[in-house]
Amino acid sequence: MIKRSLCLAVLLLPIGTAHAQKGANGMTIERKADMKTVDGGTENFTGKATITGQFQREAPSRVTGAIVRFEPAARTAWHTHPAGQTLIVTEGVGWTQIAGGPKLEFHAGDVLWCPAEHKHWHGATPHGAMTHVAIQESVDGSNVTWMEKVSDEDYLAPLGKE
Template identity: 75%
Template sequence: MEVKRKAEMTTVDGPAEYFTGKATITGQFQREEPSRLTGAIVHFEPGARTAWHKHPLGQTLIVTEGVGWTQVEDGPVLEFHAGDVLLCPADKRHWHGATPHEGMTHVALQEALGGTNVTWMEKVSDEEYLAGPARD
């Protein structure tokens, strides 16, 4: 058993080419083969979000704090909250991040296929993001 201590984890800024706004990534890890699992804790300040991206084998997001939005291409923007688990489908373009007024933190888990766990694409436009979830 190996324990990764919080005090020893590094935190880096989310790269500007893949994130809009302030996001930080903590404790990024990759399990040894034969496992394909990779993960990290990602914190989004209000208004921050990922670019469009996809994962070859999908992604699981465990929301630990705050409120966020997510969208799969051609689908509605969905709101989620601390305690929710998001199951992002395999190889589908999507984005996720905080709402404009509240930050959000999630644990991101995904598997690599052929050495790749994510394919990044263009940024989510302000217009796409600010459309927000549909209101009943």
Template identity: 75%
Template sequence: MDIARKAEMKAVAGPAEYFTGEVTITGQFQRPDPSRVSGAIVHFEPGARTAWHTHPAGQTLIVTEGIGWTQVDGGPKYEFHAGDIVWCPADSKHWHGATEHEAMTHIAIQESVDGSPVTWMEKVTDAQYLEPVSTQSTQRAAP
């Protein structure tokens, strides 16, 4: 067993190349082979967000605090809240982050394929970020 103690976890700023606004990443982990799982706790201040990106095996976001937004390229923008669990399907170009006025924290969990858990792309523009939130319900895949 290995226990990562909160007091020993280092906090790092989200790299400006991949994030817009103030983002703090803590608790980063990468499990050893044969596992392919990695993750982190990511905190977004209001207005902060990821760049567009994909995950080769998808990504799970467990929202622990606040309110956030997410969008798959070409699709509607959705709002999510503390307690929600967001699934981003494999190879879906998407972004996620805090809302304009509320901070948000999530635990991000993803798997690596061919040694990489993510492919980063261009930044989300302010116009894209500020698009209206969809009033549709999200679609759920069958279990």
């Protein structure tokens, strides 16, 4: 049985910590001004998406994440995460859909969870941008499996009910 759920994705690229500051207590702070921003790439996104502050924690942690901004009408391709994903929406309104389920809407301030291996997509609405913090774990060195692009028909389908 597949539960109805929301989730979002992030494409992790090579990650650097050159500008991170490590305090005497071992806490690390990466300053916003020092974070790199990269394009999401046309292989895994439709429209303009940018990825900022990508991180991957050292073992034994498996946590990875980033801040992802979707311009109006931008969206991911269909994809899955091996250990699920948490998304914290910081700006705007977005849409998401799990394969075979209804298209759902989420808003700034919402926190979403997507269980492991659920094929889904997500992105901004056609009318405004959306930004989220995506946090997921890697399993065997991978945090996402990308698939085919989302059709305009799926993207523009009517909203469903939770």
